Amino acid sequence: MIGTDLNLARKHLERGALVAIPTETVYGLAGNALNPESLAEIFRVKERPSFDPLIMHFASADELCPFVQVLPEAFWPLYRRFCPGPLTFVLQKKPAVPDLLTAGQATVAVRFPAHPLSRELLQSLAFPLAAPSANKFGRVSPVRAEHVADQLGEEIPYILDGGPCSVGLESTIIDLSEGQPEILRLGGLPIEELENALGHPIRRKPHSSSNPKAPGMLSAHYSPGLPLLFGHLAENLPKVNRRRCGSITFCQALPGIPQAQQRILSPRGDLNEAATGLFTALRSLAALPAVEVILAEAFPEEGLGRAINDRLRRASVR
Ligand code: TXA
Numbered sequence: 001m002i003g004t005d006l007n008l009a010r011k012h013l014e015r016g017a018l019v020a021i022p023t024e025t026v027y028g029l030a031g032n033a034l035n036p037e038s039l040a041e042i043f044r045v046k047e048r049p050s051f052d053p054l055i056m057h058f059a060s061a062d063e064l065c066p067f068v069q070v071l072p073e074a075f076w077p078l079y080r081r082f083c084p085g086p087l088t089f090v091l092q093k094k095p096a097v098p099d100l101l102t103a104g105q106a107t108v109a110v111r112f113p114a115h116p117l118s119r120e121l122l123q124s125l126a127f128p129l130a131a132p133s134a135n136k137f138g139r140v141s142p143v144r145a146e147h148v149a150d151q152l153g154e155e156i157p158y159i160l161d162g163g164p165c166s167v168g169l170e171s172t173i174i175d176l177s178e179g180q181p182e183i184l185r186l187g188g189l190p191i192e193e194l195e196n197a198l199g200h201p202i203r204r205k206p207h208s209s210s211n212p213k214a215p216g217m218l219s220a221h222y223s224p225g226l227p228l229l230f231g232h233l234a235e236n237l238p239k240v241n242r243r244r245c246g247s248i249t250f251c252q253a254l255p256g257i258p259q260a261q262q263r264i265l266s267p268r269g270d271l272n273e274a275a276t277g278l279f280t281a282l283r284s285l286a287a288l289p290a291v292e293v294i295l296a297e298a299f300p301e302e303g304l305g306r307a308i309n310d311r312l313r314r315a316s317v318r
């Protein structure tokens, strides 16, 4: 069922059931982060391998104390500037965090979502929420309540509808658990803004399918269910039958591809606007019977363009 009843959402969560919740990044598949049965249900419904840890969601940093060790110096300037918002911190955990949630690691990922409905929900609950993106493992994340209903509607009792997600990309993940901060996942908060706040460049962990620090950052992810060609249009356009092709571009239309099969993410050239529309574009193109392949151009490598390219690159890996 889809609705906007916060009380009903709260009741389901309190009895251990799962509820899809809106956040500013993407919809989350939420359950009680301290209840092993709820956590097991998240892994089951999402068909997620148990080695891939979940993010704990809180209303504010005041609630962190039982779950994380001493907060590192870099935490507070970032928290004050960007939270609530699209940023996830990896920190040393305390024993109160269930092993199932962290996949047995010594660290835990925590985040403070900005969407008013999820904030109100978190404030009304006596426990934090574990919430991966509300899609089947390896698929495109949902940015509207209907996207969740398409994939998980039969399996969860309630989807809290908060409208379309304003950011449209998952949170940026920064690892503060060791000496130097490191970016584990590019996401809804541009790396430039983080570097600005800390006053120095931040290292980026390279993606790999065997990287134990970010088990979920597999090189093949975000699959729209169709082959996707990502990169320079001049190189890729000659490879496709344009009548059978769907396209994702930043601000330009492409000759020869039917208009209904083109998604121009921001005609005025705004990367934030492009990010908001990316996952909906992938889903809607994959749903068109005429489309057999998706062609996506490389976006400018700056601001949210980096995270857009990251998602498209991984959607193109088969
Ligand atoms: O924007 C978001 O972060 C969304 C919304 C719902 O909050 N959530 C989300 O969760 O994207 P999920 O589970 O789809 O992705 C979480 C990522 C995974 O790749 C996981 O491997 C990584 O966070 N992660 C979680 N705990 C970690 C840890 N202790 N160390 C390193 N990576 C961790």
Ligand code: MG
Residues within 6 Å of the ligand: 132, 133, 141
């Ligand atoms: Mg995900």
